Amino acid sequence: MVERFLSIGADVKKHLLEIIRDINYGKLEGTYNVVVATIKVLKEIINSTEWTTAKELIEVITLSGKYLIEAIPLEASIGNMVRRILQIIREEYRSELKNKPQETNPQESLHKILTSNGDQVIDFNIKVPTLKSALIEHINEFEVEIETCSENVIEQASEHIHTNEIIMTLGRSKLVEEFFKKASETRAFEVIVAEGAPFLSGHEMVGNLSKSKIKTTLISDVAIFAMMSRVNKVIIGINAVMADGGLKAISGAHAVAQAAKHYSVPVMVLMPLYKLSPLYHCAWKQDTFNKHIAPIQGVIDGANASLMTKIQSYNPVFDYVPSELVTLFITNTGGNAPSYIYRLLKELYDTADYEL
Structure with missing residues (x-):
């Protein structure tokens, strides 16, 4: 070989x-x-x-x-x-x-x-x-x-977003942004965007949606739970979906999903099928699942950088969201429940190739 x-x-x-x-x-x-x-x-x-x-x-x-x-x-x-x-x-x-x-x-x-x-x-x-x-x-x-x-995926926007709904998202996902823009052609709705600290990509998301005449509100991540009671549904983008339906999403996604579960708000995930992985997330495989950036980037400003010699801080890029916190996957072939992930895997990959 x-x-x-x-x-x-x-x-x-x-x-x-x-x-x-x-x-x-x-x-x-x-x-x-x-x-x-x-x-x-x-x-x-x-x-x-x-x-x-x-x-x-x-x-x-x-x-x-x-x-x-x-x-x-x-x-x-x-x-x-x-x-x-x-x-x-x-x-x-x-x-x-x-x-x-x-x-x-x-x-x-x-x-x-x-x-x-x-x-x-x-x-x-x-x-x-x-x-x-x-x-x-x-x-x-x-x-x-x-x-x-x-x-x-974008073409299905009008099927999942309805008039006068309030929708929450986290940070900026280009796919989610286009999804909202497509829905706004036929629906009038409001979007609440959590800023997604420490990267603060939600600020760019709000600006782009506002240019498309979509009523948008920017909130701090600490206000997610407080605002969730007003929300009709949560729509987020992801980096990858694991074999059990768990999500690899930007940091803060787990908090959003937990708050949504508390208020029984459905969580919808936009997932092109090339993001579906046949692997499982294991605690001992963190090095191949997550990455960390310097905490000084958006967490500790330069004036207080000297504090880094006295504290130990982590700044992960991704969160793992368990499948039980997800309501629906919106794929390019239609909507699928997390329990159907195993069937999609069988159609996409051969079991002999799961472990290369």
Whole structure:
């Protein structure tokens, strides 16, 4: 397997290193942009790497994916795309094998291959000359699907936002912002935006919504619980969704969800399916789930920086929100309850690829 990874062309390795560098240095931001870059480099591997069977290709993609995931463990979308491409390879292999005349490979029972359960009894070593072209075509279609994911989520805005409702959100999510703007074309409603300290991205959110003539109120994070009793629903964006339906969202999301539960306010999450991860959040995996920034950034001002020698402070970027605090996931394929997440995972990924 290592030899096949080493056989990857220099250009592809360069692209892998460029993704890692751009993400680490902040040149490549946003889950969508990371997803597009990951798919691009994986497609380049399929095109330029020497492989003859699906098994060899799966090994190369798996090793490349491991390399990216270990270098950037906090970007769950990278692992999601690696697993999705592996699923596409398996699907296309089975499809092409089914269409392949059985007499070309008399030693294999085609019926046994196609009706077997699991990859353990499927032989991925059979050469299928048309596999590469079929894969590229399928991945191109997948890229188009990724491009329209956000649009399909936004188009559902009028189904979930009604006239005269008061909606709360936290910080700024570009997808949530566009969701509100789309709903405002046919509905009149009010938005309460928690500022999302210490990053204070809610200030930008309020400014953008106000420009679109949406009645918007900015509140401090400490006022979330007090204002929740007036709210009809909460709509937030997320960084990733775990296999149990738990959320990886910006810091403060857990407080919002807890307050919503207290007042029986529904919590809706905008989730393009490329943000759905087949992994679980574990307490001992904090290093691959969360990241911390310097507390002095927005928490302790420069005048009191000397206090840092006497106290220990943490400034996490993300919160984990358990699935029981979520009411509905609004995906590009429609609305889904947290209990349906397992079904979405089964459709998107192969169980053999959950742990790369």
